[in-house]
Amino acid sequence: MATSVTMTYGSYNFSPVPSFTYGRSAERTPGMDFCLSNPINIELDGLIVPTGVDGTLSGGFGNVTDQITELSNTFKCGSCQTFQVQCDGSDVFNGPARVTNLSVNPRNDGDLYVNTASYSISLEMVSMTGDTYDNQPSGITSISDEWNWEILDERIAGEVNTSGVFNDNSGSINIDAAFNISHNITVTAPFQCKDGTDIIGWEQAAEYVKNEIAVSTPENGLTGLFLPEGLNYYNHFRTVNKNVYEGTITLTDTWTASTNAGALEDFTINIDDNLDTYQKTVSINGTIQGLATVTYPGASGTTKLSNAFTYWKSISGSIYSRATTIYDGNISSDGGNRSLNNIPVSKAIGYNTPGGTVTYNYTFNDRPYNCVANAKAEIININENDPNDIFTSVTVLGRQQGPLFQDINTFGPRTREISIEAVLPPDTGCLDGGLLSYAAPNDYDVLVSGYEAYVTGSYEQAFVNNQTKTWSPKDGRFTFSKSWTVGECS
Secondary structure, three states, rough: OOOOOEEEOOOOEOOOOOEEEOOOOOOOOOOOEEEEOOOOOEEEEEOOOOOOOOOOOOOHHHHHHHHHHHOOOOOOOOEEEEEEEEEOOEEEEEEEEEEEEEEEOOHHHHHHHOOEEEEEEEEEEOOEEEEOOOOOOOOEEEEEEEEEEEEEOOOOOEEEEEEOOOOOOOOOEEOOOOEEEEEEEEEEEOOOOOOOEEEEEEHHHHHHHHHHOOOOOOOOOOOEEEEEOOOOOEEEEEEEEEEOOOOOEEEEEEEEEEEOHHHHHHHEEEEEEOOOOEEEEEEEEEEEOOOOEOOOOOOOEEOOOHHHHHHHHHHHHHHHHHHOOOOEEEOOOOEEEOOOOOOOOOOEEEEEEEOEEEEEEEEEOOOOOOOOOOEEEEEEEEEEEEEEEEEEEEOOOOOOOOOOOEEEEEEEEEEEEEEEEEEEEOOEEEEEEEEEEOOOOOOOHHHHHHHHHHHHHOOOEEEEEEEEEEEOOOOOOOEEEEEEEEOOOO
């Protein structure tokens, strides 16, 4: 019993039926058993025979070229039709096929398209029967999934003990670890023709990236080998590149990972000790780099600046304690040990909106605390003027050595003075046509009274010769001076 074989491509019927070969490469990624989608490659080798098998058509150049034209129109670039091969009515191949190559040549040197012509056709099919890849339904022909970890700015984490380094105070500084992490994905999917809606390559690649390998947080595949545990992930920024004609999607995710929460901080501490003052100064300059939390799709989350603000609020109360780690003490007038004043001499705080940073500069010194609590600054001076000799000057005519001086056996007055300069809270403005308060502050009256009691208690006679207050209510500048002439009755 003879075997019946038929072959069609769309409405085109191969007669005679050409010989064919087919094959498929089985490719896998080397690192894991991931099968790539490779099409079935079919090669058809046949003849154009215008006379046909029943002899109804006559030969001749015109008839041969007509058949070549029909073949070219059917198997042109971009053609995708159902390729069917049946053996005794059973399907061997049945599915959409793409044309990848067509060549037509004379059968031999003696027959230049007069009686016949030979042809070869290359087709691609995703499956022998159907329109879905047999070995990899996703249709991915190339894939790369790469992770990179690196330490950011050489930030090796750890707790640093500050005891005995600059002073005897116990304490420590915690240094947070920080890493840059990147995830690079490249996926290629070819155009896939179907009976119906074709599959665009880059769209297929995008779907696979989105559903299969895109992640919201890094994998900790190197934890224990490289990465510490307990990392927080921030600054998740994503870039996507699409190559339409190559069917390729490239996605790059980057993160900043840290053992800290929400921000990275850098700060420097310096102590200055100069001969022209008995005060030591400690300065702290720092920068807080906020880290954003980003969620895809939509790129929503918390901004870098918001996290920088949150971090600043958490550490702003510890600036003074940081300053004490480097302060090595000083001697007070009574021989005791001075301490660093917890009220800064100056401070400056700022933030950068697009950069998401907060900067701060603090300066402390070991000055005594103010006598008046609400004074921003104060200077107190004590002046003691002791008596000078009283003498007369006698001018002698012709005396080249100058006048003669005669002691009259008495002394000039002795004076005592206290003067205060301070910056106090100013009045808030003018209401009802006048200042809120016309009177100068009395904050230092008790201090001056105390000094006056000391003066009157030290001398038998004490007379006030000057008492002045000046008050600038708009900027809070205040001065108070009082002086006495003092003496003894005996």
